[in-house]
Amino acid sequence: MAEITAALVKELRELTGLGMMECKKALTEAGGDLKKAEELLRIKSGAKASKAASRVAAEGVIGSFVAGDAKLGALVEVNCETDFVARNEDFLAFAKAIAEVVATRDPGAAEEDRRQKLVQKIGENITIRRFKRLQATGKVALYVHAGAKIGVLVDYDGSDETGKDVAMHIAFARPAYLSKSEVPQQLVADERRIQEAKVKESPKDSGKPAEIIAKIVEGAVGKFLGERTLLGQPFIKDDKQTIEKMLAAKKARVNGYAFLVVGEGIEKTQPTH
Numbered sequence: 001m002a003e004i005t006a007a008l009v010k011e012l013r014e015l016t017g018l019g020m021m022e023c024k025k026a027l028t029e030a031g032g033d034l035k036k037a038e039e040l041l042r043i044k045s046g047a048k049a050s051k052a053a054s055r056v057a058a059e060g061v062i063g064s065f066v067a068g069d070a071k072l073g074a075l076v077e078v079n080c081e082t083d084f085v086a087r088n089e090d091f092l093a094f095a096k097a098i099a100e101v102v103a104t105r106d107p108g109a110a111e112e113d114r115r116q117k118l119v120q121k122i123g124e125n126i127t128i129r130r131f132k133r134l135q136a137t138g139k140v141a142l143y144v145h146a147g148a149k150i151g152v153l154v155d156y157d158g159s160d161e162t163g164k165d166v167a168m169h170i171a172f173a174r175p176a177y178l179s180k181s182e183v184p185q186q187l188v189a190d191e192r193r194i195q196e197a198k199v200k201e202s203p204k205d206s207g208k209p210a211e212i213i214a215k216i217v218e219g220a221v222g223k224f225l226g227e228r229t230l231l232g233q234p235f236i237k238d239d240k241q242t243i244e245k246m247l248a249a250k251k252a253r254v255n256g257y258a259f260l261v262v263g264e265g266i267e268k269t270q271p272t273h
Contacts, residue, residue: 002032058263062151063095143167158252
């Protein structure tokens with residue numbers, strides 16, 4: 001059994017939003033297995049599915065580029081040590097230049113040389129962490145949010161306003177998949193198993209007929225998929241309709257998208273006292 005450390009309890013609290021004692025008890029029951037403990041809490045306490053990737057933990061910006069014909073776009077995450085440097089004009093210019101390079105090729109020796117010179121000039125470590133390209137079958141919309149901490153590219157067919165609206169929505173809702181067909185079957189199976197276990201644990205649902213329980217489970221799985229897919233999410237400007245319905249009303253289509261969030265998935269070093 002893995003040691004139940006304070007850091008492990010804290011991580012489970014961040015994943016589920018539940019109390020320290022509940023999290024510690026679940027970890028003990030799961031033998032220190034974080035994933036199993038999260039499932040236990042979701043079954044017993046109705047905790048929402050985690051969004052572990054939303055933990056932002058590093059400074060920097062998302063550099064962005066869209067070609068003049070709106071057929072190609074690129075995003076690049078460039079990290080630094082402090083938010084002060086993230087607002088530096090030379091640093092911002094570097095991020096923008098790297099995004100333009102990324103649109104056509106991977107950064108190479110020339111970009112590394114420029115990075116090293118910038119490190120010497122600014123006095124902070126600077127890294128090109130990751131990048132994404134989007135070659136459009138329609139046209140590319142770009143949306144940059146929160147001081148370039150989030151960058152979104154959308155390949156779409158439709159009006160410019162619709163493209164921007166979808167990109168803005170993605171920055172807010174951060175869907176993991178475009179449509180339900182893209183969600184891995186294992187993830188769907190795991191969610192169905194969790195929902196079935198929740199129904200069994202629920203006093204108000206456990207005694208209901210099998211066909212009613214099946215509908216409850218499928219409804220919960222459908223909601224889970226809707227929350228994680230772009231087309232299934234409620235549109236941020238009008239939550240009474242999904243993105244799919246909004247696009248249909250505007251005779252528009254999303255072919256694909258890409259986004260980056262500064263520091264996503266990086267654990268920031270905590271100061272020691």
